[in-house]
Amino acid sequence: MSCSHASIPCSLVSKQVFGSLGGLLLVRPHEPVSWKPGQFAMLFPSDSMDPLLGRPLGIASEVDGNLLFLCQRVGRGTGILLDMPVGGSIRINAPLGSPINIPKKEKGPLILLGGGFGIASLLALPAVHSTDSMIWAFRGGEEWMELARSCLDFVSIPKGCEVLLASEDGSTEFRGNGIDAMNSLDLCDATVVACGPAGMLRGVLGASKQRGFKVLLGIERRMACGLGGCLGCSIDLKGNKRARVCKEGPFFPGEDIVDDEIL
Amino acid sequence: MSCSHASIPCSLVSKQVFGSLGGLLLVRPHEPVSWKPGQFAMLFPSDSMDPLLGRPLGIASEVDGNLLFLCQRVGRGTGILLDMPVGGSIRINAPLGSPINIPKKEKGPLILLGGGFGIASLLALPAVHSTDSMIWAFRGGEEWMELARSCLDFVSIPKGCEVLLASEDGSTEFRGNGIDAMNSLDLCDATVVACGPAGMLRGVLGASKQRGFKVLLGIERRMACGLGGCLGCSIDLKGNKRARVCKEGPFFPGEDIVDDEIL
């Protein structure tokens, strides 16, 4: 059984890569991992010491005991993961971080807002927490559309949860960015859980302050240990407090977040 | 077209691994490599900087444009190569080293003697140079027998060349080590080309001095560049000369070899 920092050998059982965008990785852990939405894993594509550190990726879903990751092609680490042949070995440290903790529901709707690959950490939430809307905002274009379609095939979204795909180029029903899409919904007493690019998070936080709805934001930082030891990821919270993104986070309530710490 | 130090991307098209012993790797170069028996390649299993250096392996054969390598499991580098899933990428610098240069044949027989994985650099010789006998000496046991069988399927040995498998445990027709097997042949005026463990090479060199036959020995050294630049592999030759194993070698005439340099 995996403890909070177990190192688990896995194999890459299938992948779908969409051009230079990134892709979906389906990874079979050789021991069971018990995780909750919002938690993440550090992925190590090999025993080589270069690259040295794991790459943090949100656990997006579980399919027949396999873990689904959405991986954007960013630099070397994600490149190695995406280019690995099926059958290759990956090691993961998981589950890491605190599960998304939705404040006790009062009356308003629960809205999830994923920008680009930021959707990963939100995808599993509707299945365990009654969700009204899930917005997935991305740039658009053929690669994005294919990725989104393939991805949604892997996750089970309960009937009650509306899925709204928003694209900047109008590839989807909704044309506009994540903030536009969010604003198109009724935000009265809403709780918004958002994960994605810094610009989007700043927009959500600003709107929440203006209009008084609750938010939880997924914060990103470079990480070394992923389990609260190295203090590489620690940030200021309001009230002169400190928190580790990898341990107390990655999701923090908007009211605790110091604006400057959204990078 | 590959020059003497071309770096060539390849893919691993098939492999056969025999327990902890090692295995056969069939590697497809994405550009043609023109090589001769005795030459070797430096293999890089990935773009990672750890391990940093290539691993030198003799080019054993070419099958439909694929290069055959025999790879003993020794340490990290060979481990990574042997454990790579089929379809993985390998880069090679090849061809390196000087082809085996058989002294002008006078009258005696040409005998090849491979100890263990040392056979790799000799396997392609009979096809291009009239050879009387090829001895392959190994420890024996099921894994070795399977490896030898699989390997010999890949190479074409002309009819005139007798293949003698020698094993220490009697798994093969000949029981004994490489030196024993060599001594069982008529060495009068012979030329022996030997490659394998240091002990065997010392034995061959000693016998050649005593009994007056010619030898060419395959010398091994740690290598960095593989093309004569770093001088990491340079050795003393008789007559106060120096030579680079990767460039003037790896095969040297017995009369040039300083005994101490067989490590």
Next chain:
Amino acid sequence: MTKSFNSPKCNVPSVSVGPLMLGSPLVVASGIIPMDADVWSSIEGCELICSKGITLYPRKGNRGNRLWETPSGLLNSIGLENPGLDVFMDCLPNLTETGKKVALNMAFSSTEEIKRMLDLIYKRGISSLISVLELNLSCPNADGEGSIWGEDPGRTFEAVSAARDAWDGIIWAKLTPQARDIETVALSAVEAGADGLVVANTWLGAAVDIKTGLPAFDRVFAGLSGPAVLPLTIRLLFKLYGKVPVPLIASGGVCSAEDALEAIMAGASAVEIGTCLFRDMGIPKKILEGIGRFLEDRSIGSLNELVGVAHRGGHGLNRGGRGF
């Protein structure tokens, strides 16, 4: 009595590091794992754990980037973020309850601070919970314009003496590899009363973020750790072994049983494990098992026999020629 030192099944290589007996030569380095009893108990293969660098008062550490990956290495500029001595002392009983031994890694900007911290520990009556006092000589001192204690033999002597005066237990001086003359610094530390020398700490490096054209770190320089530095650590061990009358503890780049054996043969009596824990918290157990197998295969009864053998012609390990 130790409660539950999780030893692997095989031959456990215990060691004496001067007066300190350890069930394993492996020590968790400072700044790597959280002060969290659950994490501490879960680490197998190490008996001694160094705390995060602790200062008298809480510190927030450095702004901006704190981590930067390099080839087989890690640059960090945490800047000694820590909750301060009081919180450390609050946690201490919980941590030692796990059965692990604790080394207090102390950072300080003046000798007065050292004394005050040790005083406070005695006052709380918990000095016996601290097995080793590890003095971090890589931190800057307040006088001397923030120069690094351990770069200078005189400052090193001052710091270690201050601790020696105020502390009855074992003191390890954690040297800095930036010392211009590490041998002299090492001798000063021993003269001032250090019972062991940790060799060493992170190596100063730097990086540029080419996307911005700016230094990757606000303070430009940062500490390099991880496998990349192993050969540099081994060199320092070769330089210091036999020159000082106290045990050496390796720190820098050890990630495998082979690495640990290299460090031990080069002169280390114990080996700290840092950055590689970021990859796998299970590493110490694997290293310990690997060392156990090595000893067994060669019928070596005690790991202490291997300490420094590279200075003594390999001590009979050299069977069957050197090869290359």
Next chain:
Amino acid sequence: MTKSFNSPKCNVPSVSVGPLMLGSPLVVASGIIPMDADVWSSIEGCELICSKGITLYPRKGNRGNRLWETPSGLLNSIGLENPGLDVFMDCLPNLTETGKKVALNMAFSSTEEIKRMLDLIYKRGISSLISVLELNLSCPNADGEGSIWGEDPGRTFEAVSAARDAWDGIIWAKLTPQARDIETVALSAVEAGADGLVVANTWLGAAVDIKTGLPAFDRVFAGLSGPAVLPLTIRLLFKLYGKVPVPLIASGGVCSAEDALEAIMAGASAVEIGTCLFRDMGIPKKILEGIGRFLEDRSIGSLNELVGVAHRGGHGLNRGGRGF
């Protein structure tokens, strides 16, 4: 006129390194490639190539292991094996025929040796074939019990002065990272007449062969190179840039366009490429193309604009925030 500087198709970033104009900022480091005209002509992306370290008389170099792989690094103990100045001079015309420029990397045990070598070169009338004289300050001097020239400012001054007196061309002093105070050494080299400083050379390291229990190298210490040392090189560039009135040439760990850009932004006017050529002789071309693309994407006209920008707030590269 240069015959055939093989430049890649894209935007070629040429640079001026003090008085020296180079079609590429990339230089092949000393001790890496053979003195073989075929190999020289085949290297694309570098215009200047440093010779193997050349001594007055031939040297066989060190016995025993000469190479040892470390995580992302390489320890070497070649011991300056080389065929001596005469053979070098015999080869020189063939090498320059390839269209490449040559830096003579000179190793020496006394100032007399420097003078004799330069004298012999002038006597042969081939001094014009040497574009740069690179003085290897990491080699030991005969007086001073084999201490390293470049560890000491005085010795550095002596060596560079001796070369300056006897050589009209460009002199680069190749610093040693073992210098206790590299800034003072750098200033001495410049004062003595160096036109550029190579920052730096291999870092001393060591390894143990655990199979034998012996040091991996007969001389115990060996030089560490390769990607592992990149962050250490970048730190030295940060330390020296702006402190000396001559261009800096980076050497240590550069393996990619990103690495080269880091070095340039930290202050290097040119960048030597060493160990990574062992992996792929095609690397310089790829690096040059990468640098070309970087400049193009940002509409930067000349690479010289980027030199040292990390000391000047990123020089406008910093568009759209820092991120992390």
